[in-house]
Amino acid sequence: MKKHSIIVRALAILFSVASVTSCSNFEDLNQDPTKSTNMDPNLILPTIQMYLTNDYQEWHRHFMYPGGFVQQWCGDWGTVEYGCLGIKSDAYMAELWLRRYTRLSKNLVDIVERTKDNPETANINAIGRIMRVYVFNQLTDMYGDIPYFDGGAGYYSGTLKPKYDEQEDIYNDFFEQLELANSQFNPSGDVILYDHYYDGDINKWKKFCNSLRLRLAMRLVKVNPEKAKKEAEAAIKNGVMTSNSDICLIHFENLANPSAGPGRGNGLANRFRQEPRNFRYSKRLIEYMESTSDPRITIYGGCYLDDGKDTDITSIVYAAVGNYTDMARPTDRFDWEESPAARVLKVGGEDIEVAGKYLLLQPSKWFMAYDAPYINMSYAEVELLAAEAKLRNWDVPGTVADHYEKALRASVEHMTVYGAPAVSEVAINQFIQKNALVAGSEMEQINMQLWVGNVLNPFEVFANWRRTNIPEIIFTNFDPGRNQSGGKTPRRLLYPVEEQVKNGENYYEAIARVPGYDWTIGVWWDAQ
Numbered sequence: 390m391k392k393h394s395i396i397v398r399a400l401a402i403l404f405s406v407a408s409v410t411s412c413s414n415f416e417d418l419n420q421d422p423t424k425s426t427n428m429d430p431n432l433i434l435p436t437i438q439m440y441l442t443n444d445y446q447e448w449h450r451h452f453m454y455p456g457g458f459v460q461q462w463c464g465d466w467g468t469v470e471y472g473c474l475g476i477k478s479d480a481y482m483a484e485l486w487l488r489r490y491t492r493l494s495k496n497l498v499d500i501v502e503r504t505k506d507n508p509e510t511a512n513i514n515a516i517g518r519i520m521r522v523y524v525f526n527q528l529t530d531m532y533g534d535i536p537y538f539d540g541g542a543g544y545y546s547g548t549l550k551p552k553y554d555e556q557e558d559i560y561n562d563f564f565e566q567l568e569l570a571n572s573q574f575n576p577s578g579d580v581i582l583y584d585h586y587y588d589g590d591i592n593k594w595k596k597f598c599n600s601l602r603l604r605l606a607m608r609l610v611k612v613n614p615e616k617a618k619k620e621a622e623a624a625i626k627n628g629v630m631t632s633n634s635d636i637c638l639i640h641f642e643n644l645a646n647p648s649a650g651p652g653r654g655n656g657l658a659n660r661f662r663q664e665p666r667n668f669r670y671s672k673r674l675i676e677y678m679e680s681t682s683d684p685r686i687t688i689y690g691g692c693y694l695d696d697g698k699d700t701d702i703t704s705i706v707y708a709a710v711g712n713y714t715d716m717a718r719p720t721d722r723f724d725w726e727e728s729p730a731a732r733v734l735k736v737g738g739e740d741i742e743v744a745g746k747y748l749l750l751q752p753s754k755w756f757m758a759y760d761a762p763y764i765n766m767s768y769a770e771v772e773l774l775a776a777e778a779k780l781r782n783w784d785v786p787g788t789v790a791d792h793y794e795k796a797l798r799a800s801v802e803h804m805t806v807y808g809a810p811a812v813s814e815v816a817i818n819q820f821i822q823k824n825a826l827v828a829g830s831e832m833e834q835i836n837m838q839l840w841v842g843n844v845l846n847p848f849e850v851f852a853n854w855r856r857t858n859i860p861e862i863i864f865t866n867f868d869p870g871r872n873q874s875g876g877k878t879p880r881r882l883l884y885p886v887e888e889q890v891k892n893g894e895n896y897y898e899a900i901a902r903v904p905g906y907d908w909t910i911g912v913w914w915d916a917q
Contacts, residue, residue, distance in 0.1 A: 428503070429582075430499075430500045430503050430504050430510065430513045430514075430517065431513060431581065431582040431583055431584075432583070433496050433499060433500045433517075434500065434513070434516065434517070434520070434581070434583060434584060435583045435584070435585055436496060437493055437496050437497065437500070437520055437524070438520075438584075438585040438586060438639055439585065439639075439651065440492050440493060440651060441493075441524070441639075441765075442639060442655065442656050442657065442763040443641065443646065443651045443652055443653070443654070443655070443656045444488075444646070444650060444651045444652070444656050445646050445652075445656040445657070445659035445660040445663070446648070446649055446650075446660075447484065447488055447656065448656040448657045448659075448660050449467060449660045450467075450480075450481050450484035450485075451484060451485055451847070451848070452467075452468060452657070452660070452847055453465075453467040453468050453470075453471045453472050453481055454471055454472045454481065454482065454847075454851075454879070454882060455472065455531075455847035455848060455850065455851035456468050456472055456847040457469060457471065457472015457473035457474075457721075458472050458851055458854075458862075458878055458879060459840070459847065459850045459851055459854050459862065460473075460671050460673050460674070460720045460860075460862055461670065461671055461673075461674045461840075461844055461847075461850065462668060462669070462670065462671060462847075463669055463670075463671050463718050463719070463720055463721060463722050463723075464667045464668050464669030464718055464722070464723065464724040464749075465667050465668045465669075465724070466667065466723060466724070467481070468668070469721060469722065469723050470723075473720065473721040473865075473867070474721065474867060474868050474871060474872060475864065475866075475872045475873055475874035475876075475877075475878075475879060476871055476872070476873055477873045477883070477908070479883075479885065479886045482882045482883050482885070482908075483884075483885035483886070483887070485527065485528065485531055485532075485882070486528065486532065486535075486882075486884070486885050487885060489524055489525075489527070489528050490536075490540065490541065493524055493541075494524075494540050494541025495541045495543075495544065496541075497517065497520060497521040497524055497525075497541060498521070498540075498541045498542045498544075498545060499544075500513070500514075500516075500517035500520070500521075501514060501517040501518055501521060502542075502545050504517060508578075509578075509579055510579055511573045511574070511575055511578050511579065512573075512574060512575060512578045512579045512580075512581055512591055512594075513579060513581060514570075514573065515569075515570035515571075515573050515574050515594070515598070516570070516581065516584075516594055518566045518567070518569060518570040519566075519567065519570050519594070519597065519598050519601065521566070522563045522566050522567060522601065522605075523601060523765070525537055525540070525559070525563075526563065526601075526605060527848050529556050529559050529560075529912070530608070530848065530851075530852045530912065531848070531851075531881060531882045532881060532882055532883075532884060532912075533556055533881055533899075533903065533912040533913065534553040534554060534555050534556055534559075534899045534902060534903075534913075535553055535554065535556075535559070536551035536552065536553055536554065536892075536895070537554040537558075537559045537562070538551075538554050538562070539551035539552070550891070550892045550894070550895060551892070551895065552895045552898070553895050553896070553898065553899035555902070555913070556912055556913035556914065557913050560605065560608070560609070560913075560914070563602075563605055564602065564605070564606075564620050567598055567599070567601060567602040567605075567624075568602075568623070568627075570598050571595060571598050571599060571602075571627050574591050574594065574595045574598075575591070576591045576592060578591070581594075585639045585640065586637055586638070586639060586765070587637075593634075593635055595627075595628060596628055596629055596630045596631070596635045597630070597635070597637045597766065598627075599624045599625070599627040599628050599629045600624070600629040600630045600635075600637075600766055600770075600771045601766065602620060602623070602624035602627075603620075603621055603624040603625060603629055603771060603774050603775070603778075604766065604770070604774060604849075605620070606618075606619075606620035606621035606624060607621060607774050607777065607778070607856065608852065608856050608914045609914055610781075610856060610857075611856060611914065611915070611916045612913060612914045612915075612916045613914075614781075618778075618781070618783050621774075621778045621783060621785075622778075622783055622784045622785065625775060625778070625785055625786070629771050629775070630766075630767075630768040630771045631768070632768055632799075633767075633768050633769075633799050633802055633803045633806075635768050636764060636766070636767050636768055636803060636806065637764070637765040637766045637767075638762040638763060638764045638765060638806065639762060639763050639765070640760070640762050641653060641654050641655040641658075641759065641760050641761065641762065641763070642654060642759070642760055643758070643759045643760035644759055644760075645659060645662075645759060646659045646759075654759035654760065655758070655759060655760065655761045655762070655763055656763075657756075657761075657763065657845060658752075658756060658757050658758055658759055658761045659759060661751075661752040661756060661757045662757050662759075665724065666695075666751060667723075667724035667746075668751065668752055669717065669718040669724065669746075669749045669750065669751060670689070670690050670717045670718070670749075670750045670752075671717060671718065671719070671720040672714060672717040672718060672719050672720060673720055674717070674841070674844070675690070675713050675714050675716065675717035675750060676714040676717070677837065677841065677860075678713070678841060679712060679713045679714050681820070681823065681824050682819065682820055682823050682824075683820065683841065684801055684812045684816045684817070684820055685800070685801060685804060685812075685841075686713050686750075687703060687753070688753060688755060688804045688807070688809045688812075689750075689752075689753055689756070689844065690703075690716075690717075690750030690751060690752065690753050691703040691750065691751060691753045691754055692705075692706045692716065692747060692748060692749070692750060692751065693747065693751060693754070694736070694741070694743065694747060695747060699754065700736065700737075701754065702734060702736055702743065702747075703750075705734050705735070705736060706732075706734070706743075706748050709732055709734060710729075710748070713750070715729070716748060716749055716750050717749060717750055718749050720865060721865050721867040722867075724746060725746075728744075728745030728746045728748075728749065729745040729748050729749070730745055731743060731744050731745055731748075732745075732748060753809075755804075755807035755808050755809045756807065756845065758807070758808065761807050761808075762806055762807065763845070764803075764806070764845070764846070765846075767799070767800070767803060767842065768799050768803070769796045769797075769799040769800035769803060769838075769842055770796075770839065770842060770843065770849075772792045772793070772795045772796035772799060773792070773793070773796040773835050773836075773838055773839050773842070774839075775787070775792045776789050776792035776793040776796060776831075776835050777832065777835050777836070779792060780831050780832060780835070789826065789831060790825075790826055793826055793831075793834070793835060793838075794821050796835075796838060796842075797817075797820060797821050797824060797838065798817055798821060800838065800841075800842050801816075801817050801820065802817070832857070832859070833859055833860075836853065836857045836859035836860075837859060837860060839853050840853070840854070840859070840860055855880055855911060855912075855915040856914065856915065862878050863878075864876055864877055864878045874908065874909055875909060877909045878909075879908040879909055880908065880909055880910065880911045880912070880915055881908050881910065881911065881912050881915075882908060883907075883908050884896060884899070884900070
């Protein structure tokens with residue numbers, strides 16, 4: 390992919406269609422989202438793709454709650470204060486809702502409506518359907534019932550205060566939309582332009598479509614296992630990802646983003662690099678990775694001096710400490726809490742006193758690079774989901790062990806997309822051999838790898854934990870005097886308070902469907 394030229398071109402498009410994405414409430418949806426009746430839908434696609442991952446302020450707000458809930462991240466004040474300690478903030482809980490509805494929902498509806506029932510735009514229509522499912526899935530998984538069928542459709546339907554559709558109905562439509570998209574893809578059809586994910590490769594889009602369907606099918610294992618089985622089998626039969634070349638990712642440029650709004654660099658990487666660079670990995674995550682001899686530890690994290698050059702002292706710290714687990718911070722701790730004592734280390738031939746916080750693993754230089762790609766879905770995840778489906782005795786080709794081993798290999802090999810050096814074949818084989826499936830523990834082993842593998846995708850880790858309860862997460866309730874979850878790990882986000890005013894009738898109808906409505910009550914598929 391000629392990523393730099395494509396991104397520059399798309400950013401120009403992004404700002405030229407500002408009218409498509411500017412909206413402050415549902416009343417704004419009665420404005421024509423394009424100011425044109427014949428805008429090329431290929432100009433809308435890159436706007437959607439870029440907005441999902443290129444705003445570091447937005448990413449931080451999205452990261453706080455799920456990143457803390459699933460006990461992978463700590464140190465960062467917002468993540469610990471709200472996610473780890475369980476403190477409610479309407480502003481932060483509302484961020485995903487407000488951004489997705491105001492920035493993206495109109496575009497998602499428009500790209501589908503503008504191209505439907507036209508054989509000459511079948512491919513871009515299919516991609517629009519997939520993107521709409523992808524974005525609205527993040528919303529419904531975090532909030533439960535949401536405006537979906539009329540969400541963002543004010544210009545087309547005239548509905549300015551859409552009702553909150555039930556999550557079961559939304560999921561049923563997800564599967565229908567993905568089946569329709571899969572069936573209408575035509576490699577000889579319309580050419581896709583400015584596509585950040587696959588550079589217009591229709592065969593790869595089709596694999597992503599079915600892989601996403603597999604992911605969503607597995608959500609239903611607790612609430613409707615027969616539906617989960619049917620949809621998973623259909624997804625795999627239609628054709629899912631088969632190698633790391635099928636990964637759904639987006640590339641960025643090596644540029645720092647502005648302090649507010651979208652930019653041309655990776656939004657999450659930009660957030661990691663913001664001073665005081667206080668994101669740290671939880672001891673629980675690193676301890677698990679070390680216990681499994683996971684070669685990704687030093688690709689995930691590193692220790693760097695605050696010397697203006699980010700001098701890498703990871704190996705020096707490891708030699709002094711003796712293990713990686715003690716180079717991680719206890720879960721639920723701020724960056725100033727429980728740091729190890731300062732050490733004098735020999736760096737570049739000089740003795741340097743290194744403060745305790747810099748002896749702890751930060752996001753690595755590869756994860757913090759402005760031009761680091763963002764992975765929406767990996768091939769390794771697909772193989773792990775296929776392994777679980779086979780473990781459940783569903784009609785899936787291959788064996789559980791085969792799918793699991795392919796996932797472990799792929800998860801290590803795809804680290805090179807971040808620019809990290811390739812792990813040796815010997816090390817990969819040792820990792821696979823050490824973590825061979827053990828009878829009776831297969832479900833845990835598979836889903837622990839999903840927990841580790843999606844460390845940069847808090848939406849997915851939080852969702853997968855809720856459907857499987859793997860890993861076991863016990864809320865530590867480190868500060869019970871301030872905790873607002875009753876000492877429990879929350880299982881959803883609450884609707885924005887402003888919805889009570891702007892869409893009150895539908896808001897109250899939705900919360901009435903959830904007895905004891907609170908953030909510790911699971912969404913529909915998270916049956917307790």
